[in-house]
Amino acid sequence: MDPDCYTWEKALEDAWWGAAGGAAFKGAGAAWRAWRGGGAAAAGDWAVYTGVGAGGIVRYVGMTSVGVGTRASQHAANNAAKAAMRYAPVQGGTGLTKQAARALEQRLINQYGGPKGGQLYNKINSIAPKYWPQFGL
Secondary structure, eight states: OOTTSOOHHHHHHHHHHHHHTTSTTHHHHHHHHHHHTOOOOOTTOBEEEEEEOGGGOEEEEEEESSOHHHHHHHHHHHOHHHHTSEEEEOTTOSSBOHHHHHHHHHHHHHHTTOTTSTTOOOOSOSSOGGGGGGGTO
């Protein structure tokens, strides 16, 4: 067996040690994500991405800590319109803190016409408008 391969046994061991460390099953979620190849993001490792639809038009802006590929699969499973889009991280939009990702996501939502209007399928803002000045928006 490949020693670098993350096995089910290793995932269970990691889950057990997470529980033994005082936080019941804290390690189970991270172990499962790593084992399934979902690319569990390290704390503070957020990405901002766009979903591009027909004609190369940006239709969705989002942020994720589980990897753009995983998040794209989730969109595809839940929404037919989003399933047809191509998802990719924006330039300079990876390795961000959650707060930096929210600010970038909101800047792009504003750039593309905002939620519930313009060209986006986004339903809400990432940051409420009354807080935009705090984020330089």
